[in-house]
Amino acid sequence: MKSGVLARYRDRLPVTSKTPILTLGEGDTPLVRCRQLESEVGCKELYFKLEGCNPTGSFKDRGMVVAVAKAMEEGSRAIMCASTGNTSASAAAYAAHFGLTAVIIVPGGKIAQGKMAQAIIYGAKIVALSGNFDDALNIVRTLVEKHPITLVNSVNPYRIEGQKTAAFEIIDMLGEAPDYLFIPVGNAGNITAYWKGFVEYNQTGKSKIRPKMMGFQAEGASPIVQGHPIKDPKTVATAIRIGNPASWKKAEAARDESGGSIDSVTDDEILSAHKLMATKGGIFGEPASAAPLAGLLKLTRKGMDFSGKHIVCIVTGNGLKDTEVVLKNAEPFLNLPAEVSAVEKALGWK
Ligand code: AN7
Numbered sequence: 001m002k003s004g005v006l007a008r009y010r011d012r013l014p015v016t017s018k019t020p021i022l023t024l025g026e027g028d029t030p031l032v033r034c035r036q037l038e039s040e041v042g043c044k045e046l047y048f049k050l051e052g053c054n055p056t057g058s059f060k061d062r063g064m065v066v067a068v069a070k071a072m073e074e075g076s077r078a079i080m081c082a083s084t085g086n087t088s089a090s091a092a093a094y095a096a097h098f099g100l101t102a103v104i105i106v107p108g109g110k111i112a113q114g115k116m117a118q119a120i121i122y123g124a125k126i127v128a129l130s131g132n133f134d135d136a137l138n139i140v141r142t143l144v145e146k147h148p149i150t151l152v153n154s155v156n157p158y159r160i161e162g163q164k165t166a167a168f169e170i171i172d173m174l175g176e177a178p179d180y181l182f183i184p185v186g187n188a189g190n191i192t193a194y195w196k197g198f199v200e201y202n203q204t205g206k207s208k209i210r211p212k213m214m215g216f217q218a219e220g221a222s223p224i225v226q227g228h229p230i231k232d233p234k235t236v237a238t239a240i241r242i243g244n245p246a247s248w249k250k251a252e253a254a255r256d257e258s259g260g261s262i263d264s265v266t267d268d269e270i271l272s273a274h275k276l277m278a279t280k281g282g283i284f285g286e287p288a289s290a291a292p293l294a295g296l297l298k299l300t301r302k303g304m305d306f307s308g309k310h311i312v313c314i315v316t317g318n319g320l321k322d323t324e325v326v327l328k329n330a331e332p333f334l335n336l337p338a339e340v341s342a343v344e345k346a347l348g349w350k
Pocket residue numbers: 058082083084085086087088154184185186187188189190191239240286288289316317
């Protein structure tokens with residue numbers, strides 16, 4: 001199989017003879033069935049798509065490779081984005097690989113450390129604002145109008161094109177679309193992209209059904225659920241700490257056309273799903289990536305019937321990006337002298 005999103009899906013992407021077909025190995029991520037969690041939900045089959053297995057540890061790489069290749073093709077030498085951390089990590093990596101400059105603007109002090117480390121090591125120019133993601137995106141949108149630099153946030157349509165390939169992969173792997181797709185919603189690009197992918201495959205006859213799109217925001221950052229922008233969004237899931245999503249209307253269209261919903265989950269629900277996904281699935285996602293499972297469990301508790309259904313949850317980012325959140329909530333562990341008998345005693349084996 002060809003490696004990378006551009007080569008594998010070139011027929012369904014805006015690839016021309018001049019597009020540089022480069023890759024860091026993005027896409028083709030695992031779809032893992034989790035039987036222990038299936039029984040909690042009462043569905044037929046429950047899968048997790050591990051987008052944290054992408055080269056920079058999140059789904060952003062699928063769209064970034066397309067956006068950066070098209071920027072190159074169009075003669076751009078520099079890219080820019082606002083980010084809650086994953087977009088900037090991905091932009092920095094692909095800029096480095098393609099030989100471009102990356103400028104990233106992030107909300108200061110609100111980015112998980114792993115993501116910050118990525119932007120630093122890939123050599124991006126980093127600006128930390130005393131403001132939130134929405135402020136950063138507004139500034140970036142103004143700057144790209146005034147300066148010769150390409151915007152690579154998901155308002156760049158090539159990002160959505162690349163990200164839709166994840167929907168193709170799900171159908172290619174399962175042989176059919178699932179009944180439900182559970183996905184976190186921040187700036188709302190990814191739910192837009194998945195829906196586009198599912199619709200395209202359905203239209204070309206590769207699938208018979210289209211999934212219901214089930215988006216979840218964090219309660220303290222849930223503008224779509226509340227119906228108005230949130231001035232000061234707050235959530236432990238820093239990736240989706242966004243108060244005024246750029247693809248708001250497109251996310252609502254995906255919801256309505258698919259017969260799905262966009263709902264919210266509390267930080268407590270996110271953190272307990274984060275833990276459950278790890279302890280019952282062996283899957284370590286970042287907090288935002290636990291919002292889909294949190295939402296699925298919430299709907300199950302409310303009595304929604306998933307029997308006979310196939311469900312896919314998107315684990316959008318790797319847990320190793322945000323170890324702070326785990327270590328902060330951890331129980332203290334045993335601290336012992338280096339002696340067999342002490343370890344045996346502490347474990348209750350003696
Ligand atoms: C792990 O990096 O917005 O609804 O600037 O990193 O497409 O925004 C990240 C978003 C879900 C939400 N899960 O996706 C950014 C950024 C993870 C994320 C989302 C993000 P969108």
